[in-house]
Amino acid sequence: MTELLRVDDVAVEYHGLRAVDGVSLSIGAGEVLALVGESGCGKSSTARAVVGMERPAAGEVRFHGERVPPLGLRRRAAALTAIQMVFQDPNSSLNPRKRIGDQIADGNRAARARGLTSEPPPVWLEAVGLDPAMVSRYPHQFSGGQRQRIAIARALAARPELLVADEPISALDASSQADVAAMMRRLGLRSGAGMLFISHDLSVVRIMADRVAVMYRGRIVESGRTARVWADPVHPYTRALLAAIPHADGRGSLPEAPAAEAPDEWMAEVPEALDRV
Numbered sequence: 001m002t003e004l005l006r007v008d009d010v011a012v013e014y015h016g017l018r019a020v021d022g023v024s025l026s027i028g029a030g031e032v033l034a035l036v037g038e039s040g041c042g043k044s045s046t047a048r049a050v051v052g053m054e055r056p057a058a059g060e061v062r063f064h065g066e067r068v069p070p071l072g073l074r075r076r077a078a079a080l081t082a083i084q085m086v087f088q089d090p091n092s093s094l095n096p097r098k099r100i101g102d103q104i105a106d107g108n109r110a111a112r113a114r115g116l117t118s119e120p121p122p123v124w125l126e127a128v129g130l131d132p133a134m135v136s137r138y139p140h141q142f143s144g145g146q147r148q149r150i151a152i153a154r155a156l157a158a159r160p161e162l163l164v165a166d167e168p169i170s171a172l173d174a175s176s177q178a179d180v181a182a183m184m185r186r187l188g189l190r191s192g193a194g195m196l197f198i199s200h201d202l203s204v205v206r207i208m209a210d211r212v213a214v215m216y217r218g219r220i221v222e223s224g225r226t227a228r229v230w231a232d233p234v235h236p237y238t239r240a241l242l243a244a245i246p247h248a249d250g251r252g253s254l255p256e257a258p259a260a261e262a263p264d265e266w267m268a269e270v271p272e273a274l275d276r277v
């Protein structure tokens, strides 16, 4: 597997305090790595260091073997469109004064700048489950969950090689979270991209991620293939995290090992037009 991303011994500090302390990880082409852990353990800070929005106090981040420069967001957008980020709050990714079709077209341009084709905005809207006829509307004319789908469409329209998604489904209603996560995996990875997926929803992580890295107080305490981590968690924190997954009957207990394959509905058809990309 081609290695896309390598994070080596990265530290992130705020006012001299270490929020991320010696984190190392890698992501290969076509692979989803989930970063999980309690609130404040350093997941977002790690994600921001990966995309160059945070300058590491130590260590380095390499994308295709090249050091990711810590740039301001605007300069980064021009230099590194092969890495796209989806934030928990879609308002961070969308321009409120720009029609959503034009914003997805910005993603198309980012793809074209790298010699890649990308389908027009209405096709992407349909792919994320929205009415393509809404292409001329503005972000405020959508619900929070719909705006998040638009932000995802914009990121995917850029045909990223690496998608960094920081709690991308938390703002969605519970019934569509798994659906949108599945859509991201299906559309984002179809041409060999990789994904860093941050979520506190371990039931989604279990089906979504090929590998999991468990963070605790700024460090990765355990990592491995998702099935292995679920079936045989080694670190006490991982055990506690998995034991806390609520069950339908309200009791917390260690869940069973994950299914070997994602359920059928996760593999639903990619819209025909996108299949040709």
Ligand SMILES: Nc1ncnc2c1ncn2[C@@H]1O[C@H](COP(=O)(O)OP(=O)(O)OP(=O)(O)O)[C@@H](O)[C@H]1O
Binding pocket: 014, 015, 019, 037, 038, 039, 040, 041, 042, 043, 044, 045, 046
């Ligand atoms: N810009 C900042 N300035 C100062 N401290 C910060 C800043 N961003 C994060 N921190 C601190 O760094 C630590 C890690 O925060 P981070 O947002 O990376 O955690 P997280 O695991 O993503 O949390 P959550 O799941 O709640 O988003 C926290 O203690 C947080 O208060």
